Amino acid sequence: MTLPQDHPLVRGRTADSALVRAYSGHRDGGRAIWFMRQAGRSLPEYRAARAGTAMLDACLDPGLASEITLQPVRRHGVDAGIFFSDIVVPLRLVGVDVEIEPGVGPVIGTPVRTADDVARLRDLGPLTAERLAPVTEAVALTVAALGSTPLIGFAGAPFTLAAYLVEGGPSRDHLAARTLMHAQPEVWADLLTWAADVTGTFLRAQVVAGTSAAQLFDSWAGSLSLADYERSVAPASARALGHVRDLDVRTVHFGTGTGELLAAMRDVGADVVGVDHRIPLDEASRRLGGRTPVQGNIDPALLAAPWPLLEAHVRDVVRRGEAAPGHVVNLGHGVPPATDPDVLTRVVALVHGL
Numbered sequence: 621m622t623l624p625q626d627h628p629l630v631r632g633r634t635a636d637s638a639l640v641r642a643y644s645g646h647r648d649g650g651r652a653i654w655f656m657r658q659a660g661r662s663l664p665e666y667r668a669a670r671a672g673t674a675m676l677d678a679c680l681d682p683g684l685a686s687e688i689t690l691q692p693v694r695r696h697g698v699d700a701g702i703f704f705s706d707i708v709v710p711l712r713l714v715g716v717d718v719e720i721e722p723g724v725g726p727v728i729g730t731p732v733r734t735a736d737d738v739a740r741l742r743d744l745g746p747l748t749a750e751r752l753a754p755v756t757e758a759v760a761l762t763v764a765a766l767g768s769t770p771l772i773g774f775a776g777a778p779f780t781l782a783a784y785l786v787e788g789g790p791s792r793d794h795l796a797a798r799t800l801m802h803a804q805p806e807v808w809a810d811l812l813t814w815a816a817d818v819t820g821t822f823l824r825a826q827v828v829a830g831t832s833a834a835q836l837f838d839s840w841a842g843s844l845s846l847a848d849y850e851r852s853v854a855p856a857s858a859r860a861l862g863h864v865r866d867l868d869v870r871t872v873h874f875g876t877g878t879g880e881l882l883a884a885m886r887d888v889g890a891d892v893v894g895v896d897h898r899i900p901l902d903e904a905s906r907r908l909g910g911r912t913p914v915q916g917n918i919d920p921a922l923l924a925a926p927w928p929l930l931e932a933h934v935r936d937v938v939r940r941g942e943a944a945p946g947h948v949v950n951l952g953h954g955v956p957p958a959t960d961p962d963v964l965t966r967v968v969a970l971v972h973g974l
């Protein structure tokens with residue numbers, strides 16, 4: 621399928637943006653910067669808009685989700701919006717009992733540990749266009765307001781989703797998930813295939829509705845060895861990205877602690893690799909064979925440091941990013957909630973002025 625005729629990429633509104641040019645491996649579009657978790661608790665206008673509304677209810681209110689997506693674009697002048705949603709939204713939309721608890725993260729009512737549990741997930745049925753309506757409506761509202769600024773869609777990778785589903789909530793080392801992966805490989809494969817299709821459908825719906833790029837978050841993949849990643853996770857991540865492969869849109873693949881996995885994460889079918897702050901971008905680019913655009917990797921800890929330290933760090937990130945065929949400046953992980961938003965605005969101005 622090709623993208624709809626009124627899609628921002630097709631109509632040329634975002635095709636020549638700094639973000640899309642850099643994701644496509646070109647350096648002629650100017651420097652692009654956005655921040656993971658740019659919409660969120662660091663912004664007073666976000667806290668005001670969210671007051672009294674549960675996280676997942678906010679995600680599924682198209683007007684509110686669109687407004688929250690636009691807030692950091694207006695305030696910071698970043699080069700892209702990231703759709704305000706969550707990796708567990710598609711789980712909620714198919715009927716999984718999931719909540720996002722403030723300060724904790726996603727919590728699953730009934731953890732998924734057995735073949736019967738996975739069968740019950742399948743019984744929930746597919747993620748239909750009807751169920752996705754709040755998402756596609758919010759994306760359409762947002763891209764209409766953004767004009768020539770691209771919107772990035774996103775989804776969670778099957779492993780990170782499975783880590784929540786098996787553990788029942790956030791965990792440090794994802795031990796139960798990794799035990800299942802080794803002890804019951806067929807159940808694991810079945811769970812990851814299900815998760816790949818649900819999350820891939822969620823991602824595709826956003827792209828068709830108007831996003832100009834798509835990012836797959838495998839936030840917890842860094843807890844895996846390369847061998848385990850390649851054998852037990854990569855096929856499902858490739859399947860998830862396969863849901864947008866026929867659409868002419870660039871994909872980004874990000875995880876934390878993934879220095880050993882960078883090439884494998886590219887090889888599941890991503891155009892761009894997101895790099896966390898634990899590995900310098902020139903080294904990341906070397907590990908990627910020098911042929912893959914990168915995104916990253918300002919250390920979020922430096923956002924709270926004195927400006928001269930942060931400025932020197934940002935300049936170093938930009939310089940090292942020049943080793944790659946394209947570079948979109950971002951953090952190595954999400955904006956910490958206590959961040960002073962004026963610091964983010966100042967980082968954007970610095971990067972645009974370089």
Ligand code: CP3
Pocket residue numbers: 655656657658659660661670675702703704705706707708720721722723724725726774780837839954
């Ligand atoms: O601005 C953006 O980046 C877009 C929105 C976005 C959210 N979640 C909103 C959100 C994105 C891209 C995500 C992805 C997400 N969600 C990931 C992958 C990225 C990453 O951070 O590694 C993961 C692992 C989740 C699961 C999740 N949801 C966590 C760990 C949390 C934080 C819990 C907490 O309160 O600290 C959430 C909740 C969440 N998702 C918030 C936001 C703005 C905070 C909700 C609030 O305001 O209370």
